[in-house]
Amino acid sequence: MRRFSLIAVPYFWLLVLFLVPFIIVFKISLSDTALAIPPYTPTLDVSTGWEGIRNFFAQLDWENFTFLTTDDLYWKAYLSSFRIAAISTLLTLLIGYPIAYAMAQSPDEWRPTLMMLVILPFWTSFLIRVYSWMGILSNEGFLNQFLLWTGLISEPLQILNTNKAVYIGIIYTYLPFMILPIYSALEKLDASLLEAAEDLGCSRITAFWLVTIPLSKQGIIAGSFLVFIPALGEFVIPSLLGGSKTLMIGKVLWEEFFSNRDWPVASAVAVILLLILIIPIVLFQRNEQKQREAEGQ
Amino acid sequence: MKFRLLSAAATLALVAGMAQAEEVRVYNWSDYIDEGLLAKFEEETGLKLIYDVFDSNEVLETKMLAGGSGYDVVVPSGTFLQRQITAGAFQKLDMSKLSNHGNMWDAIEARTAKYDPDNAHSINYMWGTTGIGINVGKVKEALGDDAPIGSLALVFDPANMEKLAACGVHILDAPAEIIPAALAYIGEDPDSHDPEVIAKVEPILTAIAPHVQKFHSSEYINALANGDICVAIGWSGDILQARDRAAEAENGVEIAYNAPSEGALMWFDQMAIPVDAPNPEAAHKFLNFIMEAGNMAAASNYVYYANGNLASQPMLAEDVIGDPAIYPNEETLKNLYTTTPYPVKVQRTVTRLWTKIKSGI
Numbered sequence: 001m002r003r004f005s006l007i008a009v010p011y012f013w014l015l016v017l018f019l020v021p022f023i024i025v026f027k028i029s030l031s032d033t034a035l036a037i038p039p040y041t042p043t044l045d046v047s048t049g050w051e052g053i054r055n056f057f058a059q060l061d062w063e064n065f066t067f068l069t070t071d072d073l074y075w076k077a078y079l080s081s082f083r084i085a086a087i088s089t090l091l092t093l094l095i096g097y098p099i100a101y102a103m104a105q106s107p108d109e110w111r112p113t114l115m116m117l118v119i120l121p122f123w124t125s126f127l128i129r130v131y132s133w134m135g136i137l138s139n140e141g142f143l144n145q146f147l148l149w150t151g152l153i154s155e156p157l158q159i160l161n162t163n164k165a166v167y168i169g170i171i172y173t174y175l176p177f178m179i180l181p182i183y184s185a186l187e188k189l190d191a192s193l194l195e196a197a198e199d200l201g202c203s204r205i206t207a208f209w210l211v212t213i214p215l216s217k218q219g220i221i222a223g224s225f226l227v228f229i230p231a232l233g234e235f236v237i238p239s240l241l242g243g244s245k246t247l248m249i250g251k252v253l254w255e256e257f258f259s260n261r262d263w264p265v266a267s268a269v270a271v272i273l274l275l276i277l278i279i280p281i282v283l284f285q286r287n288e289q290k291q292r293e294a295e296g297q
Numbered sequence: 298m299k300f301r302l303l304s305a306a307a308t309l310a311l312v313a314g315m316a317q318a319e320e321v322r323v324y325n326w327s328d329y330i331d332e333g334l335l336a337k338f339e340e341e342t343g344l345k346l347i348y349d350v351f352d353s354n355e356v357l358e359t360k361m362l363a364g365g366s367g368y369d370v371v372v373p374s375g376t377f378l379q380r381q382i383t384a385g386a387f388q389k390l391d392m393s394k395l396s397n398h399g400n401m402w403d404a405i406e407a408r409t410a411k412y413d414p415d416n417a418h419s420i421n422y423m424w425g426t427t428g429i430g431i432n433v434g435k436v437k438e439a440l441g442d443d444a445p446i447g448s449l450a451l452v453f454d455p456a457n458m459e460k461l462a463a464c465g466v467h468i469l470d471a472p473a474e475i476i477p478a479a480l481a482y483i484g485e486d487p488d489s490h491d492p493e494v495i496a497k498v499e500p501i502l503t504a505i506a507p508h509v510q511k512f513h514s515s516e517y518i519n520a521l522a523n524g525d526i527c528v529a530i531g532w533s534g535d536i537l538q539a540r541d542r543a544a545e546a547e548n549g550v551e552i553a554y555n556a557p558s559e560g561a562l563m564w565f566d567q568m569a570i571p572v573d574a575p576n577p578e579a580a581h582k583f584l585n586f587i588m589e590a591g592n593m594a595a596a597s598n599y600v601y602y603a604n605g606n607l608a609s610q611p612m613l614a615e616d617v618i619g620d621p622a623i624y625p626n627e628e629t630l631k632n633l634y635t636t637t638p639y640p641v642k643v644q645r646t647v648t649r650l651w652t653k654i655k656s657g658i
Contacts, residue, residue: 008642014552024298033641034382035383035384036362036384037306037361037362037363037384037385037386037519037572037639038362038363038364038387039362039363059479071649072658073649073652073658076658077658114494138520138523138525139465139525140523140524140525158510161510161511193630217363243511244509244511244512244655244656245656245657246656247656247658252652255648255652257359258355258359259355259357259472259644259648259651260360260645260648261359261644262645296470
C-alpha cells in the first residue's frame with residue numbers, strides 16, 4: 001500500500017499538470033477555426049448527451065497536421081529553434097561548468113555566499129532582466145558606449161535585434177539552471193579519488209578529465225536538459241532581443257495564435273513541439289533511472 | 298499592546314475597504330493616457346480602477362475571443378472591433394448611462410460607423426494616422442538635405458533604405474497597416490482584399506526588409522527618442538511622444554512626423570465593453586468619464602492623438618489642435634484612407650506573406 005501511494009503521487013501530478021492540459025491542446029488541434037468565442041469548432045456540449053459527444057468526435061480531423069507539412073516554414077522554425085537551443089546549451093555549459101567547479105573548490109564558509117550570488121538575480125523579474133539587456137546591448141547602449149570610449153571600436157556594434165543578443169539572453173537567463181546541478185554533483189565528489197588518481201600517475205588535467213568530469217556527468221546532463229528544453233520553446237527572449245530574422249518556433253506559435261487567430265493550427269504546432277521534446281525527456285529519465293539502479297546495487 | 302490593537306484595527310479597516318471598493322478593470326494601449334486621469338476617476342467615482350496595458354491588437358483580440366478576460370473596458374482598433382463584434386465579443390452600450398455622449402464628434406462617428414454600425418457597441422477614444430517618424434539630423438546626414446521625408450519612398454525605395462540602415466529603421470509589426478501602405482505606394486487600392494493584388498507588395502517589402510532593424514509596434518517610441526534609430530513607420534501620436542521625450546531629455550535629437558503624401562491610413566481606437574464584463578455598470582461610468590470634454594482634452598494633450606470628442610476641442614493645447622500632423626487640415630484629410638478586416642483565408646495569406654517578408658522564409 002505504501003509503495004502504491006509512493007508511485008501514485010508523481011503519477012497523479014503528471015496527470016493533472018501534464019496530461020490534462022495536453023489533451024485539451026490536442027483536442028483543439030483537431031478542430032477547425034471559427035469566428036466565435038472560443039474561436040474554434042466544435043466545442044464539446046455534454047448537455048445533448050451521447051448524440052452530442054458522437055457528433056463532436058465526428059467533426060475532429062487531422063487536417064491541421066497535414067497543413068503543417070505543406071509549408072516549409074514550420075520545419076525550418078523547428079530546426080532553427082533546435083539549433084539555437086543546442087548552441088545556447090553548449091555555451092551555457094562551457095561558461096557554467098568552470099563557475100560550478102570554482103564554487104565547489106572554494107572554502108566551505110564561502111559557498112553559501114557564492115550560492116546566494118547565483119540565485120540572487122531571480123529576485124528580480126525575468127522580464128526586467130531581459131529588458132535591461134536591451135539597454136546594455138542597444139546601439140547607444142552601455143556596452144557600445146563603453147567600447148567606443150575605450151577606442152576598441154569606432155562604429156557601434158549591432159548586437160541587439162540579432163541572434164547574438166538571443167544567445168546572450170538565453171545564456172544569461174538559464175546559467176543558474178546549469179550551474180546548480182553541476183555544483184551539487186561536484187560538491188559530493190570525493191577528493192580522495194583525485195588524490196588516488198594522482199598517486200597512480202595522472203596529471204591534474206588528466207585526473208580532471210578521467211575522474212571529475214565522469215563523476216559530474218549527472219549534473220552536466222541535468223543542467224543541459226534544464227537549459228535545452230525551455231530554450232527550445234523560448235518566446236520572450238527572441239521577441240525582445242532578437243531581430244525579425246530570428247526564427248523560433250515560439251514566435252511561429254505566437255503568430256498562429258495572435259495574427260491568424262488560428263488556434264487549431266497553433267495547437268498542432270504545440271503538439272508537434274511536445275512530441276519533439278518528449279524524446280530528450282524520455283532519454284533523460286532513462287539515464288536518471290539507470291543511474292539510480294547502479295547506485296542501488 | 299496599544300500599537301497592536303491599532304494595527305489590527307487598521308488591517309480590519311483595510312480589509313473592509315477592499316471588500317467595499319468596487320473594481321473596474323480597463324485594458325488600454327500602452328502610453329495612451331494621462332495617468333492623472335486615472336486617479337481623478339477613482340476620486341470622483343469611488344471605484345477602484347485597475348488599469349492594464351497592451352501593445353498589439355492581436356493580443357487583445359485573443360483575450361476577447363478566448364472569453365473571460367475579466368476586463369470591463371477594452372480599446373480595439375476599428376477593423377479588429379468589427380471582427381470581434383461579429384464574434385459576439387461586445388455588449389451594446391446603454392446610452393441612458395452615457396450622459397456625455399452628446400460631446401462626440403459626428404464627423405468621426407460617421408467614419409467609425411463603418412466598423413460598428415450605428416456606433417452601438419463603442420465610443421471613439423483616439424484616432425490618428427500611420428506615417429513616418431524621422432530623426433531629422435540623422436536622416437539628413439544619411440540622405441542629404443533633399444531627403445524625401447514626406448513620401449513613402451523614404452522607406453520603400455531600397456536605395457534610400459540602404460543608406461538609412463546604418464542609423465536604424467523600425468517598422469510596425471502590423472501587416473494590416475504596412476501592406477496597405479505599400480499598396481498605396483505602388484498606386485493600388487490600399488484596402489484591397491485580392492490576394493493577387495496583395496502579392497504585389499512582396500517584392501517591394503522583401504527588398505527593404507534586410508535593412509529594417511526591427512519590426513515592432515512599440516519599441517520605436519523609446520528608440521527614436523534615444524537616437525537609437527533614425528526612421529520609424531509608426532502611429533502619429535507615438536512618434537510625437539518620442540519627439541517630446543527627446544525634447545525633454547535635451548539629448549539633441551529632433552524628431553518629426555509626416556503623414557505620407559501617397560496617402561496615409563486613418564485608424565480609430567474604440568472603447569467597448571466585453572460581453573462578459575464583470576462590472577458593466579462601472580464600465581459605463583468609465584466611458585462617461587472619458588467622454589467628459591475636459592478629461593478627453595487632458596488625454597489628448599498628453600498623448601498627442603486626436604480624439605473623437607468635439608466638445609473637448611476648445612480645451613486642447615495649441616500644439617495639439619494646431620498641429621496638422623494631429624488634426625489634419627481638409628486637404629490632408631482627403632488623402633487619408635481607411636481599411637476593412639481581411640476575410641479568414643486572406644488573413645492567413647497576409648500573415649504568411651508577412652512572415653516571409655520578415656524572416657525570408
